[in-house]
Amino acid sequence: MNQNVTIIKPKVLIKILEDYFPDQNISGTFMMPPSYIGSLTLLESAMLLAFVKLIRPKKVFEFGTFMGHTSVFFAKNIAEDAKVHTLDVPQNYAVNDGSKTKASEVDSLLRDQSVTLKAKCITNENKEVKRKINPILCNSLEFETDKLQNSVDLVFIDGGHETHIISSDTIKATEMITEKGVIVWHDYKSDVFTDVTEYVDKFSQSHKVFHIAHTNIAFMWKSQEELLLKTHRSFS
Template sequence: MTNKVKNYLENGVHEIRPKVLFKQIEAKFPDSNVMFSVNIPSSAIGGLTLLESSILVTLAKLISLSEFFEFGTYMGATSVLMAINSSAQAKITTVDLEPESIKSSDGSDGALILLDDVQNDNYLRRMFAEKGSYYIDRADTATRAKIHRMYHDSRTLDPDKEGLTNRFDFIFIDGGHDYETIRVDSDNALKMATEDAVIIWHDYRSKIHGDVTSFINYFSSNFPIIYVQNTMLAFTLKGKFRSLL
């Protein structure tokens, strides 16, 4: 287990209850039932809970999502969630490793995948290499057409070269969970975000992925972070979206 990262103080992290966001939806759509569509959560590890899914959709609706970027496609459940619950014009781009680049030697010890961060990440990569993003494969044609899948190691992603700079108003960081990957993905997210944008991370305060918590606590000294209680979601608001909360 990686225990090498200093535990930064979480001075810039503000906790909210989920209902703080739900109230904003009620204020934005006072005369509508605001519905969303979601798969029954997968029994596999590594996906979002129902509450977390509802928070992502809530934020997408509050900002009237235009372009979403996801680090870490995995089964593709969140790509599909965002594609189904956004306007017909919205676009979803999601990146994961080239499946052939995932070494079968990076196996995981079944007993440790829920205890150890490295073993857990190895397991998620192997699952992706073996099964691919099958939620996207099984989605209907219109949903699939909104999703662009990229295969690239995010640690060597060059946003300028890939045409990703200054493009996305919602970015979800949920790829590799080691400190260096989170740091590089977060730096790139800042380049890829439009002036008004939301950047959200999964696995904040995870019992397994301590590096995510350490990085976000450190990051919060420059960018105020909002942590949503009863989830592992933490986000920062840019530009005009700062006044959302």
């Protein structure tokens, strides 16, 4: 077990949300979780909704669009003038898969499917939702953050799961994130994508990282560390 990563109950985020909006029934727009490998569960979507409600991001950045399910989820829950930038490999992509592990095989399959199915959840949407989504077709290893530096309030890292990609995506996330923003990794503690856990655990030696129990979400939210720890202790 990694001693640096603090494992919190989902209700830690929910309690913070309830305290922030004491006079509201908190709601959002959810979609049926897809059957594709690596997709978000309903609980994970609820946790992302909590971040969206608390931060009210003007810009969201997603590494790994795939079918666009989570891009659409973000678009439906952010403000009218906010934007989701979502990145995935282009046609004829060339990504170094690294070693031939089970994870890199699954990643190759996901990249092929992503190119073939062309973010179909975004295609299925109406123009109000599409207007909020900016798809970027680019190998994340070649993506340059200069136009988005210090301007993104929520970065969702869910692209390639091999160490060199997670590491590069995380460094780029730290360049883009605002002071109040949150960086979220998906597939932490996944049985298949073990590089994510290894990388995030190592990252947690120099940065405060939280993991939400019963999910594959880990996150770093510098501006709220004290509140998170205080609320966590109140439930322990």
